[in-house]
Amino acid sequence: MNVKEQVKKYITGQPEPKRSDMQELHGIILQIMPACKLWFLDGKDSEGKIVSNPNIGYGSYTIKYTDATTREFYQIGLSANTTGISVYIMGIEDKKYLLNTYGKKIGKASVTGYCIKFKTIKDIDLDILEAAIQDGITLTNKKK
Numbered sequence: 001m002n003v004k005e006q007v008k009k010y011i012t013g014q015p016e017p018k019r020s021d022m023q024e025l026h027g028i029i030l031q032i033m034p035a036c037k038l039w040f041l042d043g044k045d046s047e048g049k050i051v052s053n054p055n056i057g058y059g060s061y062t063i064k065y066t067d068a069t070t071r072e073f074y075q076i077g078l079s080a081n082t083t084g085i086s087v088y089i090m091g092i093e094d095k096k097y098l099l100n101t102y103g104k105k106i107g108k109a110s111v112t113g114y115c116i117k118f119k120t121i122k123d124i125d126l127d128i129l130e131a132a133i134q135d136g137i138t139l140t141n142k143k144k
Contacts (some may be wrong), residue, residue, distance in 0.1 A: 006040040007056050014080050021121045022086055025078055028059050028126070032133055036060070039074045055079035061091050061140040062075075066106045076133055084119035087129065089136035103130045 003007070011022045030036070039057030043050050057074025068096050071092035077088030089098060096115035103111040110116075116132060118124050 003038050003040050007038065010040065010054055010056065010080075017120055018085065020078055022080060022122060023080065025085065025087065026056065028130060029076055029078065029133065032130065033058050033076070033137065037074070053079045053081050055086075056118070057089070059137060059140075063091070075137055081117065081120075084117060085121075086115050086117045088115050089132060090114055092136055092141035098132060098136075101135070102128055106132070 003026060004067070011019060011026060013019075014022055037057075041052075041055050041057065043052045043054040045121040051130050055074070056078045057079075059075030060062075060072055062070050063073050064087070073090060074088075075090055077087045077090065092098065092114060098113065098116065099111045102116070106116065106128045107118070107125050109118040116124075116129065129137045
């Protein structure tokens, strides 16, 4: 199964209304990043143990670790969780940036250093989420 098929299977495997919300968000992110690299992480480590929720990734940037090693990873992530949906905006160094910039404007969502978590897209302002995603892409592209 290729990545597009894995992504489709993951989204269609979600219960409603999460399935429709994830399909809409997937479409929005692909409109923002039409030619991006698409990822699918099944949430399992190298030994097959579940270590996280499965997630879809969009784009690519290089993570630089303090020991000077690097790793390619996605810029934007999308994942279903037990209470709703998480959107990950990776590579922002200021861990208060998302909260301070979008936290008060986005609606009913939990905003952390790199994650915006909400129950359904009806609870948030999609324009603000799109702005946060675009902002994250711009910030990680500057590092390239």
